[in-house]
Amino acid sequence: MHTTTLGKSGLKVSRIAFGTWQLGGEWGAFAEEGAKAAIRRAREQGVNFFDTAQAYGFGASERLLGDALQTDLGRNRDELVIATKGGLRKTDTGIARDAGTDSLRRGVDASLAALGLDYIDLYQVHWPDPNVPVAETAGALRELVGAGKIGHVGVSNYTTEQMSEFAETLPVETLQPPYHLFRRDIEEAILSYTRRHNIGVLVYGPLAHGLLTGTFDENTAFPSDDWRSKSSVFRGEAYRRNLAVVRELQQFAAARGMTISQLAIAWTLAHPAVHVAIVGTRRAEHVDESLAAADISLSEEDRAEIDKIMAAAAPVAGPSPEGM
Secondary structure: OOOOEEEEOOOOEEEEEEHHHHOOOOOOOOOOOHHHHHHHHHHHOOOEEEEEEOOOOOHHHHHHHHHHHHHHHOOOHOOEEEEEOOEEEEOOOEEEEEOOOHHHHHHHHHHHHHHOOOOOEEEOOOOOOOOHHHHHHHHHHHHHHOOEEEEEEEEEEEOOHHHHHHOOOOOEEEHHHOOEEEEEEEEOHHHHHHHHOOOEEEEEOOOOOHHHHHHOOOOOOOOOEEHHHHOHHHHHHHHHHHHHHHHHHHHHHHHHOOOOHHHHHHHHHHHOOOEEEEOOOOOOOHHHHHHHHHHHOOOOOHHHHHHHHOOOOOOOOOOHHOOO
16 A cells, blocks of 8 residues: 655555545445444555544444454554544534534544544544634644644645634644545645645545446435435436446546546546545445555546546535535
8 A cells, every 4th residue: 555644744644545434324324344344454455544523423433443443553553543523513403513612622532532542643623614713723723732632633625715724823734625526626726725835635535425436327326314315416417417427437447457436546646736535435345446546547648538528527516514
C-alpha cells in the first residue's frame, strides 16, 4: 500500500483510507461481522488510515471500528491513524449542526469511549455551523489538543473562506471534501487553496455513493432505511443519463484491465492536491479490488478520454445533515 504525508499534519498514511459511513445505519442493514472482517482485511493489506464519525449512527460506526481493530490498537497503536468527525447532534427530527464548545467537548469524549481510545489522531469538524462563531469552534479544538485528547485538527465540507477564518485561531491541517467523477466543484478554488496552504486532503465519496461501482441499473431499488432511497440522485432522467455514462466508463476501464471502481478511485488520486481517497465496504471480498486502485496510473490521454465521456453526465451531489 502506497503511503503519503497528509499535508502539514505530518501524519504518514495509506493513500486509501477505510471509510465507515456505510456502517452507521444510514445505508440499510448489514452483517456486522462481515463489516469487521472487511476492516481487518484492509489492515492486513497495509491500510493504516481509518475514517469514521460520531454522526455515523451516533457511536455505532465508531464502536464497530474500535472492536474490529481492538487487537491492532492494543499492540500497534502508533502504526494506526484513526480519524473521526464531530459537530453534529441528534434531535427529535433528525440531525442538527452544533460546533459549539460544549458540543465538541462532549463529542470528543463520546468518540473516545466508542472507539476505545485514549486519544484521536485526527479530529474533524464534520460540517460548518453557521450559528457558532468559527473562532469558538477552533478555540475549543485547540483546548482539546492541549488536553491530549486529539492530535491533529481538520475540517470537512468547508469552503476556502471558512478555512481561512478557522485558521486565524487554529491551523487547518486537513480537509475532507466530496470528490468524484460526477462532482468536481472543488477543483478550482478549494484544491488550489489546500495546495497553497499545505493542507492534507482526504476525499470522500470517490465512488459517487455506489453509482461508480457499475452495479446499478434503471431497476435498482434501495431499502427504505438506505438514504439513497429518498435521493433524487438515484431516480429520474439525470440518473438514467448517468447510468449511460457509467456504462461507457465500464467499457473504458475494462479495455485497460481494470474495474470501473478502480478507475474512479485512481482518478481521484491522480489529482496532485489529493492525498487520500476514502473508500468503504461492508464485505471483505471487495477490499482488495479497491486497494489495487492505488497502484493504477492514468495517463494524460486516459484522463482526456474520461473527460470526453463525462461531458454527457449530470452533476451528482450528496446529502447534507439536514437531509439525513
